[in-house]
Amino acid sequence: MEWSIQDIARLAGTTSRTLRHYDDVGLLKPSRIGSNGYRYYDQAALVRLQRILLLRELGLGLPAIAEVLEGQKDTAKALQTHLTWLRREQQRLARQITSVETTIRKLNGGEQIMAEEILDGFDNSQYEEEVVQRWGRDAYDKSQRQWTALSKDKQRDMMAEQERLAQALAEASARGEDVASDEVQELVRQHHTWVSFFWVPNREAYINLGEMYVADPRFTAVYDKHAPGATRFIRDAMRVFAEKNLE
Known part of the structure; x- marks a missing residue:
């Protein structure tokens, strides 16, 4: 057909x-x-x-999409991964819709608002199973404690720092910098420091994190939006840093 x-x-x-x-x-x-x-x-x-x-x-440009398709030859497996993510997003959005509907109803009716109701769906718990599977329960629990202990302003600062590093590394990729250059490795060192606020990865874990950036469209979208192919560049730079500096 x-x-x-x-x-x-x-x-x-x-x-x-x-x-x-x-x-x-x-x-x-x-x-x-x-x-x-x-x-x-x-x-x-x-x-x-x-x-x-x-x-x-997910926000990927056409060159980045071409790289993802080229790197994931098993179509059914790739779609299964994407389907899992879509279902988690569906569940999260369903919770947010219910939360907003509850807020509107209670505001219109003059009812008491419960924090547990109106904030449901605005958390990162949908990633728990994935993180635990990849890096263990301790890694997930520590990252959650670290994140929830931050003030809202500090959380925004942390996300802004992540975005700054993503953009700087992507720009280095676009300029054709060597992944082992001092400039690139300094940016990766800052990235490792940023990651270590939540969980301190060893050599193998940090290399695997870079591989996940390339394999997972959610992460590829974060980096390749700044420059096509940036995610693979960052992955390679992370490997160089890990092999040289981590145990």
Whole structure:
């Protein structure tokens, strides 16, 4: 079974022009081009388009999406990982919707507002299972204690520092810096210090953290939004730092 470019554009909520651009840049090739010049897409192309659209929603640019698709050849496995994340987001958003509905109802009715109700869904507990599986219960518990002990202003400062480091490393990648250069390694040292506020990774753990940045679209979106391919650059720089400085 196959679909015309017009059918795909309509079903995906995009345009034929966008799909032709995906073809031009090598991101999504049609399964065939008819004698009339129209592009047609089979099931494999349709699945690839689904992955492209999912990654676009994470904020990745087309070069970054191409790298992710190239690095994840097992389509079903990649989609399973993305599905797990989507379901967690669905649950979190459902809790937030209920929380806001409760707040509106109680404000309109003059009822007492309970903190547990109106703040439900605004936490990071959806990542607990993932963190525990990767690095252990102690790592998760420590990071949670450290984070919740911070004031709101300090939490904003910490996130701003993470964004500063992400941008600086991405800019170094865009300039073509060597991952082992003094400038890049100093930025990685600051990154390791930032991570160590929550949990102190050893050599293996820090290298694995860099690998997760590349494998997980959520992290790739954070870094590649500053420069295409920045996540892989940061991963490689983290490995150099770990092998040289950590045990």
